[in-house]
Amino acid sequence: MIERIEKNVRAEIARFDRGEHPVDFPPLPEIPAGRYVDPDFFALEQQNIWSKSWLFAGHVDELPGKGDFKLWRDAGSPIVIIRDQSGEIKGFFNTCRHRGGPLVREDHGTTKSLLCKYHCWNFDLDGRLLYVPDEHEFPGLDKSAHGLIPVKIALWGNWIFANLDPDAGPLEEFLGPLRQEMDDLGPDRLRLVEKHSFDIACNWKVAVDAFQEVYHLKHIHPATVNAALDHRGASMTLYSGGHSRMIVPHRDGSAARLSEKSDGTVRTSAPEHRITSSTSRAYNIFPNVVTPTAEFEWPSLIFWPTSIGTCRMDVWWWGQSDDCDPTTELWQTRLANFDTILGEDMENLGWVQESMETPGFTGVPLSYQERRIYNFHEAVDEMIGADLIPRNHAVPKLMKPFIET
Ligand code: FES
Ligand SMILES: [Fe+2]
Incomplete structure (x- = not known):
C-alpha cells in the first residue's frame, strides 16, 4: 500500500x-x-x-475507573456513558424507567449506582433496576423489564463510539477498511x-x-x-x-x-x-x-x-x-x-x-x-x-x- x-x-x-x-x-x-x-x-x-450512525463519543481516558461516567449529549439525546464494575464501558439513555427523571446531572463523575433523584429508583452500572421505594404500591411491577434502555457502545482502540440505533450493525462493519x-x-x-x-x-x-x-x-x-x-x-x-x-x-x-x-x-x-x-x-x-x-x-x-x-x-x-x-x-x-x-x-x-x-x-x-x-x-x-x-x-x-x- x-x-x-x-x-x-x-x-x-x-x-x-x-x-x-x-x-x-x-x-x-x-x-x-x-x-x-x-x-x-x-x-x-x-x-x-x-x-x-456510529458516532465518536469520547476516549477511555475520560473514564479511567469503575463507576466513572460522562453525560454525552452530542447525538441529541442525553446518554450516560459509564464504566461498569467489570471495567466494560456501557451506554444508557439518561432516562429513569419510572417517570423519566435523569440518572446523572453532572457532565462527568463517579458513582456506585445510577440513582434517580426524583423518587429514588436505583439502577446498577449495567442498567438493572435494583430498588424501588414502596415497591408494594406497584402491584405486578416487573423490575427485570424496567432496566435502563441501552445504547450501543463499541471501541476502536481507546476511542469510544456510540450508536443510538438498537438494530445497528457492528462498528467494524461501519468503519469498513x-x-x-x-x-x-x-x-x-x-x-x-x-x-x-x-x-x-x-x-x-x-x-x-x-x-x-x-x-x-x-x-x-x-x-x-x-x-x-x-x-x-x-x-x-x-x-x-x-x-x-x-x-x-x-x-x-x-x-x-x-x-x-x-x-x-x-x-x-x-x-x-x-x-x-x-x-x-x-x-x-x-x-x-x-x-x-x-x-x-x-x-x-x-x-x-x-x-x-x-x-x-x-x-x-x-x-x-x-x-x-x-x-x-x-x-x-x-x-x-x-x-x-x-x-x-x-x-x-x-x-x-x-x-x-x-x-x-x-x-x-x-x-x-x-x-x-x-x-x-x-x-x-x-x-x-x-x-x-x-x-x-x-x-x-x-x-x-x-x-x-
Ligand atoms: S422518575 Fe425516576 S424514580 Fe421517579
Ligand atoms: Fe483549511
Missing part, C-alpha cells in the same frame, strides 16, 4: 503539471444549495444520520492529552466539506499549511459509507520528520511509517470525524450541528503515555499552532454560511480535487434514504466505480 500511495502521489503531481483532468473521472453535478440551508433537509439529517488501515496508528496506545471546542457560524457540512480538500490551502492558509504541503500531489481514496483518506506530500520531499518530546528528546520515525511521517495522512470517518494523523501526536476534529446554520468543532489531541501533559511548553505551542490554522478556516466559514443563505447561492460545482466532498454527500443521502431525499436536493450516485472496498 505504501508503494501504491507513493506512486499515486507522483502520478497526481505529473498529471497536474500537464494540466490534464483524469480521463475516466466524470464532471460532477452541483451539490444542491438547499442541503446547507433548508430546514426540512436539516430535519431529515437529525432523524436519520445522528440516530443511525478504515478499521484495519488505521491500526498502525496504535489506537490502543493513544492517550487523551487535551480537548477544547470552538463554535463555528456555519452548517456542519460546510465545515466538514472544508476539511476534505487542499484546494483552499494557497488562499486560506498561505503562510501556514500551504508552506508545508504540496496540494498538487493530493492522493485521495474514497471508501463506501462516505469515509475517505487523503495523502498530501510535504513540500520538503520524503525526509521523515522527527517528533519532539517535552523533555527535549526526539522520537525517530520507524521506516514502516514513511508515509505517515513524510506526508499529511488524513481521514474522514462518516459523518463528522476529520482527522489528520501522525505517528505519535495528532489531533482529531469532530463536528456537531448546533442549529441549521451553526456547529461546534471539538478538537481532541492524542499523544503517547510518556508525553501527554498538555501544560508543557511544547504541547502549549503545538496546540496553539494548530488553533491558528483552525482559526483561518473558521474565519472563512462564517462568511460562507452567510452567503449561502442568500439567493446568490445556487449550488456547489465540485472539482476532481474536491471528490471526497461528493463521496461524503452521497453517503449523507444513503443514510437518510433515497425515498426521503427531496428530488431537488439529491446527489446522484456517481462515485461507485471509484470506491475502494
Whole structure:
C-alpha cells in the first residue's frame, strides 16, 4: 500500500503539471444549495444520520475507573456513558424507567449506582433496576423489564463510539477498511492529552466539506499549511459509507520528520511509517470525524450541528503515555499552532454560511480535487434514504466505480 500511495502521489503531481483532468473521472453535478440551508433537509439529517450512525463519543481516558461516567449529549439525546464494575464501558439513555427523571446531572463523575433523584429508583452500572421505594404500591411491577434502555457502545482502540440505533450493525462493519488501515496508528496506545471546542457560524457540512480538500490551502492558509504541503500531489481514496483518506506530500520531499518530546528528546520515525511521517495522512470517518494523523501526536476534529446554520468543532489531541501533559511548553505551542490554522478556516466559514443563505447561492460545482466532498454527500443521502431525499436536493450516485472496498 505504501508503494501504491507513493506512486499515486507522483502520478497526481505529473498529471497536474500537464494540466490534464483524469480521463475516466466524470464532471460532477452541483451539490444542491438547499442541503446547507433548508430546514426540512436539516430535519431529515437529525432523524436519520445522528440516530443511525456510529458516532465518536469520547476516549477511555475520560473514564479511567469503575463507576466513572460522562453525560454525552452530542447525538441529541442525553446518554450516560459509564464504566461498569467489570471495567466494560456501557451506554444508557439518561432516562429513569419510572417517570423519566435523569440518572446523572453532572457532565462527568463517579458513582456506585445510577440513582434517580426524583423518587429514588436505583439502577446498577449495567442498567438493572435494583430498588424501588414502596415497591408494594406497584402491584405486578416487573423490575427485570424496567432496566435502563441501552445504547450501543463499541471501541476502536481507546476511542469510544456510540450508536443510538438498537438494530445497528457492528462498528467494524461501519468503519469498513478504515478499521484495519488505521491500526498502525496504535489506537490502543493513544492517550487523551487535551480537548477544547470552538463554535463555528456555519452548517456542519460546510465545515466538514472544508476539511476534505487542499484546494483552499494557497488562499486560506498561505503562510501556514500551504508552506508545508504540496496540494498538487493530493492522493485521495474514497471508501463506501462516505469515509475517505487523503495523502498530501510535504513540500520538503520524503525526509521523515522527527517528533519532539517535552523533555527535549526526539522520537525517530520507524521506516514502516514513511508515509505517515513524510506526508499529511488524513481521514474522514462518516459523518463528522476529520482527522489528520501522525505517528505519535495528532489531533482529531469532530463536528456537531448546533442549529441549521451553526456547529461546534471539538478538537481532541492524542499523544503517547510518556508525553501527554498538555501544560508543557511544547504541547502549549503545538496546540496553539494548530488553533491558528483552525482559526483561518473558521474565519472563512462564517462568511460562507452567510452567503449561502442568500439567493446568490445556487449550488456547489465540485472539482476532481474536491471528490471526497461528493463521496461524503452521497453517503449523507444513503443514510437518510433515497425515498426521503427531496428530488431537488439529491446527489446522484456517481462515485461507485471509484470506491475502494
Ligand atoms: S422518575 Fe425516576 S424514580 Fe421517579
Ligand atoms: Fe483549511
